[in-house]
Amino acid sequence: MNFYTFAKGVVKGVFSPLYRIEVIGKEHFPKDGGVLLCSNHIETLDPPVVGITAPRPVSFMAKAELFDVPVLGKIIKNLHAFPVKRGMSDREALRTGLKALKEGNVLGLFPEGTRNKTGKLGKGLAGAGFFALRTKAHVVPCAIIGPYKPFRKLKVVYGKPIDMEPYRESKASAEEVTEVIMNHIGDLIRQYS
Template sequence: MIYKFAKNVVSLIFHILFRIKVEGKENVPKKGPVIICSNHISNFDPPLVGITSPRDIHFMAKEELFEKGWLKTLLSHLNAFPVKRGMRDRNALRNGLKRLEEGHTLGLFPEGTRSKNGEVKKGLAGAGFFAMRSNATVIPCAIIGTYEKFSKLKVVYGPPIQFDSLKKEKPSAQEVTDEIMDHIKRLLDENR
């Protein structure tokens, strides 16, 4: 209930501040576990993806955000869960897999941190881990534009990534993440 209310409020604010165009929503499956992987250019990326996705999204958020009681409560109601950055956080990995097993949508920014120049950086292995350890459909997402007031922002959801041939090679989590990042880069290049 709080998620829907927050989504509506943020959507209204973002649509007033930015000219948002969304493409490819039909690529996001209506049911079953889904991982949406996007490039990361701003702190506003999670709410932007959250309001443009046809499904409710569960995001990992840096652990420091959960240190304040009121913020921890709010983030929990918004389906966010903590992750320790800079190290392998087994609890966050288990939590993410559990949410996928329950059929939810997991939102990830594989780069782990914002890109200061807007160029896509190397992704972290976590996205590949979730892709290989779950039966989730992986959807690449590209955020194009800037968050300057009244500027154009475009969000493009690409078709599901097919890992069948890659899985036969028994790739590492990093190799799978690299494949995901290639799809995100292609979406950016094709839609700029």
């Protein structure tokens, strides 16, 4: 058993009963090939919650500062996370993300870039559209519907993959594609709230 599988089991054992996590739409998740998994971001616990509910291992971009924290840095690295420098175009992080998708792995992104404390869906950053347009990865929208309160139900909803071909053919911009992805996430939030 590798560290990811072990950690997933431990976290699932604690979080699932504590937050009464209900997973909807898992059947939409592609069984193989690259997957760009895009979710809203409501709480710091979102990455582990997506990690334990997704049917396949997920690599996340995490802010570079976290990798400098003793112990935590080593743990998140062993959970397939990789650093991204926020507030600027981080070419190394973009290359790492593209490589993960092209190798058939799952890349998890929170297109809003940071937690949205208002509970409303914020504007997505162009990175999600960049990855969607530059690879043939399946793009799966995900909605986390809270609140994170002990013993209150928390929903994680996986939507059907978004067909990106029309956007690739029409040479849509990364910003336009990110907006499409955010609209799909918004639809899931409205449908299941």
